Amino acid sequence: MESSPLTKTADLQSRQYRYLDIVMAFFVAVLIVSNVASSAKIVDLGFSLFGIPLAFDGGTLLFPISYVFGDVLTEVYGFRASRRVIWTGFAALALSSLVFLLLRFLPAEAAWENYAGTAAYDAILGGMSTGGIALASLLGYWIGEFSNSAVLSRMKVAMKGRHLWVRTIGSTLVGEFLDSLVFVFVASLTGVFGWELFVTLVLTNYLFKCGIEVLMTPVTYLTVRKLKKSEAVDAYDVGISFNPFGGNKKD
Template structure:
């Protein structure tokens, strides 16, 4: 039977997801970082990729504890926040700066540099996030039912491989096809997928601890045995099993 209830910590996870998404997509793309790795050599990547994988960890935790339907709500909240932030940035940048302020004369070009992302990057970012996060949550939920709740590490890593691969396969071609050559695009996609999977693997022990702590605190463990996986539904679904 489905249990309809309020949870103590779900809202914090949703807020964390939205915060990570906004920071990764508004602050991160403004800076390209360069690191030197053994064997691979010099690698360039967007600073947002350092923290964006954390949103997938939030998604894994929410799907595992609260179910796909609750994770779906968080994805839509993040998507709506990204649209609002992009709209707000465009409006503020388009407004004329006061010519009487020397500070504004310096600030306006800086804001345009940091927040004036091209429409291709904005569309690519939102599309990749929306599809990638839903794929991640769907795979996580289906693998949980299939594995009968065993092997959490396999579900978190497996869902991340699927979600992050789709994310990179969508983002880079939409944002940079025709700007970067195909070899560079391929290398960027490969590096980012591997990097994000590596972050998931690195945080697996912490994910285990958080998941088990939340299940005990909330007294619930959700299996999506009768859930509609349509991304356009906002119904609370799934079989919530009590944990004493």
């Protein structure tokens, strides 16, 4: 649905939407669950691509869905609404890391120590609170999501709203690459993953995430169409700032 000129500007921010909070809730839930899964297990599919074993962290199964949500948010509501949701997700990830950190230092109950134990907790969930997965997830997520949103937003204006699939896939190629690279680099630097897995994890994370984005394109199209119709909005980010920290100055 093509918007009127008034819906292409910042006054979209003053409107109330029926489904924005629901999209944000699912977006944040995907982030938290995928963050835990990333630390919980490394998956190995048992075969290689161009000589590189296809192994990836557990969060790779779900995390790409956050980019689908990110595409929907930016396409329908615009970059400023997406920026608010991205920061909400960032705060939720930081809070989850603080909770796992607190649990790490609280004394363990005797029976739990016998069948599970602090060592097991540290090995699986400890990285989420001690630099490792926590820092890697936060930095990768922050850089990747904002890059994805900004690229999609600029492409929408440049392409005059045409070819949604080009914009969603194109922005994902940029965002997911930066996300995967930063995530695996920081996680390897802090000892969560071994450096021998660096290329494998970056490549498989990137290919897998981008593949999911491509497969989810029909769902993205359907969701975008329904939301634009229900919310009576189709945001075009003309004359706004793409600064992640806010501001009104045009980029």
